[in-house]
Amino acid sequence: MTKTLLKYLNEQLQTEIASFLEYSLRSASCGDPCMERELAAFALEEAEHIRQLMALIARNGGEVSMSAPQSFPADSLDDFFERSLAREDDAILRYTVLLPLLPTEADRAVLQSSIDQEALHREQILRLRSACGHSADRS
Ligand SMILES: [Fe+2]
Numbered sequence: 001m002t003k004t005l006l007k008y009l010n011e012q013l014q015t016e017i018a019s020f021l022e023y024s025l026r027s028a029s030c031g032d033p034c035m036e037r038e039l040a041a042f043a044l045e046e047a048e049h050i051r052q053l054m055a056l057i058a059r060n061g062g063e064v065s066m067s068a069p070q071s072f073p074a075d076s077l078d079d080f081f082e083r084s085l086a087r088e089d090d091a092i093l094r095y096t097v098l099l100p101l102l103p104t105e106a107d108r109a110v111l112q113s114s115i116d117q118e119a120l121h122r123e124q125i126l127r128l129r130s131a132c133g134h135s136a137d138r139s
C-alpha cells in the first residue's frame with residue numbers, strides 16, 4: 001500500500017468516526033422514537049465501516065490512525081441534516097476515487113458495499129428531513 005493511499009484511507013476513517021459519533025449522539029438525544037431507531041441503525045452501519053476500513057488498512061500492511069476527529073455537535077436539526085448529507089456525499093466521493101487504487105477485488109468489494117450503504121444513508125436522510133418538515137432551501 002502506498003503512503004498516499006494509506007493517508008487517504010486514514011482520512012476517510014476520521015470521517016466514518018465523525019459520522020458514527022454524530023448519528024449516535026442525535027439518536028440518543030432526539031427524543032423521537034422513530035428517528036432514534038433509524039439513526040441508531042445508521043450509527044451501527046458507520047461502526048461497521050470503521051471496522052472494515054481498519055481491517056483493510058491492516059491487511060495491506062498499513063498503520064491504522066487511532067487519532068479521534070475534532071467533532072462538534074450540530075447546532076440544530078437543520079444543521080444535523082446538512083452536515084450528515086455533506087458527510088455522506090464526501091464518503092461516496094472519496095470511496096469512489098479510492099476504489100480503483102485498491103490492490104484486490106475483495107478490498108474493492110468492501111469499499112463498494114460502503115458506497116452503496118452511504119448512498120442509502122443519503123436517501124434516508126433526505127426522507128427524514130422531508131418528514132420533519134425541513135426543505136432543501138431552509139437551513
Ligand atoms: Fe460510512
Ligand SMILES: [Fe+2]
Pocket residue numbers: 019046088091117118121
Ligand atoms: Fe453513512
